[in-house]
Amino acid sequence: MKKILNEPLAYVDEMLDGLCLAHPDVYRRAGESGRVIARAAPAREGKVGVVSGGGSGHLPLFTGYVGTGLLDACAIGNVFAGPTVGDCIDAMREADHGAGVLRLYGNYGGDRMNFDMAGELAELDGLESTTVLVTDDVASASAQESAKRRGVAGVVYAYRFAGAKAEQEGASLADVTAVARKAVAGCRSIGVALTPCIVPEVGKPGFTIDDGEIEMGMGIHGEPGLWRGPLKRADALVQEMLERLLSDLDTARGERVSVLVNSLGATPYEELYIVFRAVARELQTRGLQIVQPLVGRYATSMEMTGVSLTIQRLDSELEWLLHAPAVSPFWRA
Structure with missing residues (x-):
């Protein structure tokens, strides 16, 4: 194996450290575990939050798309492994600006399970949220079973549209969710x-x-x-x-x-x-x-x-x- 690293088990955390050190005006580590990337500067109050998550190994996918006009926060797991429930909850809290949070991520079993559980727990604390799953990979299931498809690079477009919509004054959680669903459908x-x-x-x-x-x-x-x-x-x-x-x-x-x-x-x-x-x-x-x-x-x-x-x-x-x-x-x- 030829990789530029120190210890394999430190791979993700050292990468996240370097990401935030290189771009301190955009990113910061957050959450109890430090496995949440949030915007360096807080968004305005009353803005709909957009949050995502997934495994490491796909940069810039997931963590790289935190920023104005894109995501508010992202939970990150080990390489090719989804984030934990706790990190998903922390990411939702970081993305909460008082107007609800859209959970927007690829259609993978572990991500679904953990984000669904995180959503249920966060909603017990009064945080309103919705979910849109990205299912753009035509090779992973037939058109008749499109709901089973994986989410791959098309999630970048979903981030872009939902994130830009959420920046608009007066945009509601329902508005942002509808834009994300329209993006995934097309x-x-x-x-x-x-x-x-x-x-x-x-x-x-x-x-x-x-x-x-x-x-x-x-x-x-x-x-x-x-x-x-x-x-x-x-x-x-x-x-x-x-x-x-x-x-x-x-x-x-x-x-x-x-x-x-x-x-x-x-x-x-x-x-x-x-x-x-x-x-x-x-x-x-x-x-x-x-x-x-x-x-x-x-x-x-x-x-x-x-x-x-x-x-x-x-x-x-x-x-x-x-x-x-x-x-x-x-x-x-």
Whole structure:
């Protein structure tokens, strides 16, 4: 195993220390365990809070998106492990500014269980909250069972829209929740993996992919995909990914969409732009207009080599929210 670390068991806490030391104007550690990242400066009273959580190993996903126009707080677990109930409660309390809190996170069993329990306990103390689960991964379940789908890179769009809506004066918890639900309904993602990744505490890859092989639809924790086979040309990979996404979204000519071409960790920008070139050409052929594309590392899986592609349908409200101000070292648009 080759990783730049001290002790595997200290990996997450030392990372969080470094994150806050590098960006003290944006982040601070909070909560009893220190496993909550909150905004360095408190938001205004009367603002709806937006909170999330998940395992480490996916930066900038989860903790990186705390900031103005995005999340208020985030609970973080060990690498590829969800946050504890206590950290979820602490994150909700950090995000509470008197107008309720939206719990917004990916559809994973442990995260659901702990955030549901945290919500019940927080509500006993009078904190009103709602939940929206992100379910954008088309490879993880059929359209008929879309509620079972995992949440992957599409959660970035949900953070953006819900966070921007929550910054608006007069926006209610119901308003912010409705925007998050609309975002999830119009978002689809799929990924392709070329190499595995290593969890520091384990010290070896959690799965293997042979040289010259890829896996279409593999999850960000190594969950099985749709097929495994020889590496294809970039244009052919994009063609298949778009076919799967757009057939599920049922888009029409003239629609406006945002596109996220995301590195799963080790894929260089050069290859991401080769992918985006193919995406832009195909969407133009289909009569779809791309608005504010995102290309880079937005939701990773440690050092996995691979790429995910996300299509987000837009209406006038979501497009306005996409362009609204945001403050985070990792939000680049």
